[in-house]
Amino acid sequence: MERSLKIITFTVPCYNSAAYMERCIDSLIPCGNDVEVIIVNDGSTDDTQKIADKYAAQYPDMVRVIHQENGGHGEAVNTGLKNAAGLYFKVVDSDDWLDGPGLIEVLQTLKTFVGSNAAPDMMVCNYIYEKLLEGTRHVINYSNVFPCNQMFGWDDMKKFPAWKYLLMHSLIYRTQLLHECGLKLPKHTFYVDNIFVYQPLPFVKTIYYMNVDLYHYFIGREDQSVNESVMLKRIDQQLLVTRIMIRCHRLPGSISSKKLSSYMLSHLAIMMIICTVFLRISGTEEDDQKEKELWAFLSSCDNDLYRYASIRFLKIVANLPGSSGNKITVRLYNIARKVYKFN
Numbered sequence: 001m002e003r004s005l006k007i008i009t010f011t012v013p014c015y016n017s018a019a020y021m022e023r024c025i026d027s028l029i030p031c032g033n034d035v036e037v038i039i040v041n042d043g044s045t046d047d048t049q050k051i052a053d054k055y056a057a058q059y060p061d062m063v064r065v066i067h068q069e070n071g072g073h074g075e076a077v078n079t080g081l082k083n084a085a086g087l088y089f090k091v092v093d094s095d096d097w098l099d100g101p102g103l104i105e106v107l108q109t110l111k112t113f114v115g116s117n118a119a120p121d122m123m124v125c126n127y128i129y130e131k132l133l134e135g136t137r138h139v140i141n142y143s144n145v146f147p148c149n150q151m152f153g154w155d156d157m158k159k160f161p162a163w164k165y166l167l168m169h170s171l172i173y174r175t176q177l178l179h180e181c182g183l184k185l186p187k188h189t190f191y192v193d194n195i196f197v198y199q200p201l202p203f204v205k206t207i208y209y210m211n212v213d214l215y216h217y218f219i220g221r222e223d224q225s226v227n228e229s230v231m232l233k234r235i236d237q238q239l240l241v242t243r244i245m246i247r248c249h250r251l252p253g254s255i256s257s258k259k260l261s262s263y264m265l266s267h268l269a270i271m272m273i274i275c276t277v278f279l280r281i282s283g284t285e286e287d288d289q290k291e292k293e294l295w296a297f298l299s300s301c302d303n304d305l306y307r308y309a310s311i312r313f314l315k316i317v318a319n320l321p322g323s324s325g326n327k328i329t330v331r332l333y334n335i336a337r338k339v340y341k342f343n
Contacts, residue, residue, distance in 0.1 A: 074185030106123065
């Protein structure tokens with residue numbers, strides 16, 4: 001029997017996710033056969049495989065399961081993209097979930113676009129930081145940046161406010177576009193979502209923003225990648241991701257849209273600042289050397305970007321009441337907290 005057209009492929013990377021993955025997958029099931037859900041079991045050692053196989057057996061026309069050796073979050077996303085049959089592609093991490101009414105609204109909008117051969121390259125929706133252990137939530141929306149409920153291009157957007165950026169949680173890409181831009185995330189590396197929301201952007205020509213609170217981003221697990229102590233331990237992975245982003249595009253010269261170029265420059269400058277934050281918090285001679293090497297690498301790859309990031313960094317330092325290294329580190333640390341929302 002021929003499979004029905006899939007509007008969206010949701011890829012759910014899972015590694016030892018048995019304790020929470022069902023909430024995630026259950027939030028996708030109401031979409032029915034308009035979507036496919038690819039559960040990538042990335043070498044789990046708990047009951048993840050058993051739970052994933054249960055969903056595949058129960059929803060054979062909707063859920064696919066791929067079991068693979070552990071390759072990390074990026075490799076799980078690569079696997080999902082490689083096997084995706086949907087016209088659009090979205091990653092939903094196994095400890096997060098999507099809003100039911102919002103998802104139906106987004107799906108119906110995409111179906112309408114697909115039916116009229118006017119589908120955008122990228123759809124943007126809101127996401128919510130869910131701190132369930134604290135009982136708090138914070139919605140990130142883009143209504144002050146993007147035109148709402150209309151097709152537009154990069155030159156139609158407004159300036160992004162400080163510390164607001166596109167996250168993996170907010171984006172739905174056209175699947176073919178991700179193939180065309182050559183997206184391939186590194187194995188055994190965290191923070192690859194930064195590459196996912198950066199490398200494809202110059203290939204995006206048409207965008208549609210829905211002011212819908214779609215993605216629920218869970219914050220609070222002790223082993224979560226954005227936990228402060230975890231980020232300190234994984235600083236080398238953050239450095240690797242930043243270097244990959246630096247090599248992706250030459251800024252600003254290779255980007256036709258000045259507004260997009262400005263946004264991407266700002267995003268990379270923030271990545272440099274965040275790396276500097278955690279290297280300085282660590283405070284070892286080795287990490288001091290890594291900081292120097294990172295800035296030297298940026299200068300050798302893209303001198304324009306180096307100047308921009310340096311100026312951005314110095315502006316932050318200049319606004320400090322005093323010039324001690326400790327005060328600089330504290331200030332930068334608070335900036336990093338705003339970006340990553342860790343505890």
